[in-house]
Amino acid sequence: MIKGYLGIDIGSISTKGVVIDNKNNILASEYLWTEGDPMGAVKRLLKVLEKQLKGKDVKIVSVGTTGSARKLIGVMTNASVVKNEITAHAIGTTTLHPDVNTIFEIGGQDSKIIIIENGFVVDYAMNTLCAAGTGSFLSSQAHRLGVPVEEFGKIALTSQHPTNIAARCTVFAESDLVHKAQIGHKKEDIIAGLCKAVVTNYINNIGKGKKIKAPIVFQGGVSKNVGVKKAFEDAVGCEVLVDPNGHLMGAFGVAVLARKSGIEKSFSFDVADMEFKTTGFECPKCANHCEIICVFKDNELIDSWGNKCDNGAVKINRRNNG
Amino acid sequence: MNNEIVACFPQWANYSHAFKYLFEHGFDVKYMTPPPITKRTLELGSKNSPDYVCAPFKYCLGCYIEALQNGANCLMQIFGACRLNYYGELSEQILRDMGYNFHFFNMANIKWTSPRSIMENLRVVNPEVSLVKVVKALPTTLRIIKVIDKFDNYIRHNVGFEVKEGEMESVYKEFSDKLDNLKNGRELSKLAKTYYKKIKQVQLNKPAKTYKVGMVGDYYTVQEPFSNYFMEKELAKMGMEVYRDMNLTNTLVHNQWKKRKKTAKKYAKYSMGATANFTVAETLMYARAGMDGIIQVKSFGCTPEIDAMPVLQNISRDYKIPVLHFSFDSQTSETGVKTRLEAFYDMVVARQK
Structure with missing residues (x-):
C-alpha cells in the first residue's frame, strides 16, 4: 500500500485536486469548475480522483485544503492542514522549482505576486479592490468577442499590432474594447491587446515596487493562455516559465504541506456520498449582525463560524472523529 | 432641545x-x-x-x-x-x-x-x-490618555501569550469601568497602580524568541480596532507581539511630530501631510529595532498614506523587512484580510528559519 496525500484548492471559479505520494509524485489530479457550489464541486472532484486511483492501492492518510473555501472544505474532508493560498502556492512552486525568485499567479478572481529568496517567501501582494486583469475578466471579454477562452492565447499570438487597451480598470477596459472594435480594429489585435492590458494592469498594480527577478514562474488558470505569457515576457524582458501543472500548484502545495505536517487523519472517498449542508443565519444578539454559518454532516452539526464574539457561539457536541 | x-x-x-x-x-x-x-x-x-x-x-x-x-x-x-x-x-x-x-x-x-x-x-x-475649570481638568485628562496608552501597549505586546485566554481583557474591563467614574487625578494614580500590577500578574507563556510586528497607518484606521478588522487581536492570536506608536500620547500629550519628521528625513525630506511622516518614521524605527514585519493600514483613498507606500517599500528593501499594505473602505471581505494575515505570519516565520 502506498500512502497518498490529497490537496484540494477550492477557488472561486475552479476547484483543483491533487494526490501525491511521499516523493511528491502526482498520482492523480483533476481540475473542474466550482460553479458557485464548493461542496458539490469537491464531491465531483473526489469521485474523479477515486476513479483515477482505482487499482493503484493508494490510501489517503492526510488531506490539505486551500483557496477561498478552504475552511468549509477542510471541515468536510477532515483535513489536517488548512492553509491560505499564498503559502500553498509558494510551497508548491518552490518544491518543483527550487530556484524560483518570482511567482506570478493569476486566477479567476484574484491575482498575486510572490517574491522568493532562497526558497522562502520574502514579499507578496494580492489584488485588493478590483477584478481587472484576472481570469474572469478575460473570460467575460472572450464571451463578448465570441471566442472560446481556450483559443484566446493562440489567436493573440497571430496579431502583429496589438491594440492599446486602457488597463486601469475593468469598466474602462471594457468600454475601450467596445470602442476599438467599433472603429475597425482587427479581432486578433484586440485579443492581443487584452492580453497586454492584463499584464500592464498586473505589473502596475500588484507588481508595483516589487523586485521582479528571474527565474519567473507564471501560474494559475490564466497561465494556460499563451498570449498572456508572451505579453509577460515582453514586459519583463526575460523568459517566463509555465509549468504544465501550473494550474494545480495550490492543490499540490497544500498536499505537500499535508505530507510534511506528519498529521494523519482518517479519510475515505465516501465523503463524496455523504450529505453536507450549510445553513447561515444572522445572529440577532447585537447590531453587528454576524452571519453565522453552520455545517451539518448527515444532519448533525459539525462546525460553525462567523461570530465576532462569544454571544454568537453555536454550541456543538463535537464528536471525536479524528 | x-x-x-x-x-x-x-x-x-x-x-x-x-x-x-x-x-x-x-x-x-x-x-x-x-x-x-x-x-x-x-x-x-x-x-x-x-x-x-x-x-x-x-x-x-x-x-x-x-x-x-x-x-x-x-x-x-x-x-x-x-x-x-x-x-x-x-x-x-x-x-x-x-x-x-x-x-x-x-x-x-x-x-x-x-x-x-x-x-x-x-x-x-x-x-x-469656565475656562479655569477646563484648564484645571486638562492635566488629568492627559494623564488618563497616557495611562490608557500604557495599558494598551502592554496588552498589545503580551496578550498573544496568555496562559488563560481572555484574562487580560477581563482585568482591563474592570479597570475601564472604574476609570469611567473617576473623580480626580489622585484617584487615577491609585487606580492605575493597582491595575497595572494586576495586569502584570496575568500569567504569560512567552517564548524567548517572539515574532514582532509593527503597525503603522492613518490616524483613525490604525487606532480604532473595528476599522482595521481587529487586526491587532488577530495577530496576537497567532502568537505575535504587536507594536504601535501611533496614539494620542505620541501625538497630543508628548507630540512627537518634530522628532518623527527628523527620523524620517533620510526617506522623506518634506512634510507629506497628515500622518505620512509618522508612518515613515515609525516604519524606520521598527525596521531598525529588528522587528520581523510591518503592517500598514489605511483607509481607501487616504492620499498621504498612499504617498508613504513607495517610501515604505524602499525601507522594506533597504532593511530587508516585509511590509504589508491594507486598504480599508466600508466593505472589505474579512476572509481576504485573514488570508493575507495568515500568509504574512507564514512568511515572517519562514524568514527566520
Whole structure:
C-alpha cells in the first residue's frame, strides 16, 4: 500500500485536486469548475480522483485544503492542514522549482505576486479592490468577442499590432474594447491587446515596487493562455516559465504541506456520498449582525463560524472523529 | 432641545474615558460614552456620506447618528493635517440636513492664537463654561490618555501569550469601568497602580524568541480596532507581539511630530501631510529595532498614506523587512484580510528559519 496525500484548492471559479505520494509524485489530479457550489464541486472532484486511483492501492492518510473555501472544505474532508493560498502556492512552486525568485499567479478572481529568496517567501501582494486583469475578466471579454477562452492565447499570438487597451480598470477596459472594435480594429489585435492590458494592469498594480527577478514562474488558470505569457515576457524582458501543472500548484502545495505536517487523519472517498449542508443565519444578539454559518454532516452539526464574539457561539457536541 | 447638555465624541480606541473626564469635570456637561461601533454604525455612516470620502468619516458619521438617537445633543470633531479639517463642517451639515438638532463643537474653527476665538468655541459646548475649570481638568485628562496608552501597549505586546485566554481583557474591563467614574487625578494614580500590577500578574507563556510586528497607518484606521478588522487581536492570536506608536500620547500629550519628521528625513525630506511622516518614521524605527514585519493600514483613498507606500517599500528593501499594505473602505471581505494575515505570519516565520 502506498500512502497518498490529497490537496484540494477550492477557488472561486475552479476547484483543483491533487494526490501525491511521499516523493511528491502526482498520482492523480483533476481540475473542474466550482460553479458557485464548493461542496458539490469537491464531491465531483473526489469521485474523479477515486476513479483515477482505482487499482493503484493508494490510501489517503492526510488531506490539505486551500483557496477561498478552504475552511468549509477542510471541515468536510477532515483535513489536517488548512492553509491560505499564498503559502500553498509558494510551497508548491518552490518544491518543483527550487530556484524560483518570482511567482506570478493569476486566477479567476484574484491575482498575486510572490517574491522568493532562497526558497522562502520574502514579499507578496494580492489584488485588493478590483477584478481587472484576472481570469474572469478575460473570460467575460472572450464571451463578448465570441471566442472560446481556450483559443484566446493562440489567436493573440497571430496579431502583429496589438491594440492599446486602457488597463486601469475593468469598466474602462471594457468600454475601450467596445470602442476599438467599433472603429475597425482587427479581432486578433484586440485579443492581443487584452492580453497586454492584463499584464500592464498586473505589473502596475500588484507588481508595483516589487523586485521582479528571474527565474519567473507564471501560474494559475490564466497561465494556460499563451498570449498572456508572451505579453509577460515582453514586459519583463526575460523568459517566463509555465509549468504544465501550473494550474494545480495550490492543490499540490497544500498536499505537500499535508505530507510534511506528519498529521494523519482518517479519510475515505465516501465523503463524496455523504450529505453536507450549510445553513447561515444572522445572529440577532447585537447590531453587528454576524452571519453565522453552520455545517451539518448527515444532519448533525459539525462546525460553525462567523461570530465576532462569544454571544454568537453555536454550541456543538463535537464528536471525536479524528 | 431640553436644557441638559449631553456631549459625545465619536468612538475612537479606548479614549472615551479621557473625554468623559474632560467634559464632566472641565465643561460641566454630561458626557455620553459613544455606543460601540457595529456593522449598523458603518452602514448608517456610509449611507449618509459622500461615497469617496475616507472610511474614518463614515465611522464618525455613523457614530454621530447613533449618539443623537441615544440622546446626545453636543457633537464634536477634531482637526488635523488633511481633509479632516473639513470633516467637522461637512458632517455637521449632513446631520442638519437629516433634520437633527444639536450643538457642534468643531475644533477646526478655533483660532488658537486668539483667546476670544477659543472662548467663543468652548461656549458652543456650554454657554456657561469656565475656562479655569477646563484648564484645571486638562492635566488629568492627559494623564488618563497616557495611562490608557500604557495599558494598551502592554496588552498589545503580551496578550498573544496568555496562559488563560481572555484574562487580560477581563482585568482591563474592570479597570475601564472604574476609570469611567473617576473623580480626580489622585484617584487615577491609585487606580492605575493597582491595575497595572494586576495586569502584570496575568500569567504569560512567552517564548524567548517572539515574532514582532509593527503597525503603522492613518490616524483613525490604525487606532480604532473595528476599522482595521481587529487586526491587532488577530495577530496576537497567532502568537505575535504587536507594536504601535501611533496614539494620542505620541501625538497630543508628548507630540512627537518634530522628532518623527527628523527620523524620517533620510526617506522623506518634506512634510507629506497628515500622518505620512509618522508612518515613515515609525516604519524606520521598527525596521531598525529588528522587528520581523510591518503592517500598514489605511483607509481607501487616504492620499498621504498612499504617498508613504513607495517610501515604505524602499525601507522594506533597504532593511530587508516585509511590509504589508491594507486598504480599508466600508466593505472589505474579512476572509481576504485573514488570508493575507495568515500568509504574512507564514512568511515572517519562514524568514527566520
